[in-house]
Amino acid sequence: MLASIVLGALLAYLFEDTRYFGWMAWGKTFGINGFSVDLYVIKFSLSFTINITLSQLITVPIGLIVYSAAGKSL
Numbered sequence: 001m002l003a004s005i006v007l008g009a010l011l012a013y014l015f016e017d018t019r020y021f022g023w024m025a026w027g028k029t030f031g032i033n034g035f036s037v038d039l040y041v042i043k044f045s046l047s048f049t050i051n052i053t054l055s056q057l058i059t060v061p062i063g064l065i066v067y068s069a070a071g072k073s074l
Helices: 002-014 054-073
Strands: 027-038 043-053
Touching: 002 043, 002 054, 043 054
Parallel strands: none
Antiparallel strands: 027 043
16 A cells, blocks of 8 residues: 555656646645644644655555455465
């Protein structure tokens, strides 16, 4: 699963500026951005965002199919 997510992100990065495959890099980012706590001595901040692209939505089901097929042969 992690390999298919990383492969989808790589494909989105590679095809970002191409003419015919630029749609694969389209995506959305959502999450919590910029929660910070200042205790005068210690200051820390926390943010959590997820970026999902169309290429990841394509590679994740393919990764599941490959994983289920490879799992049967093990």
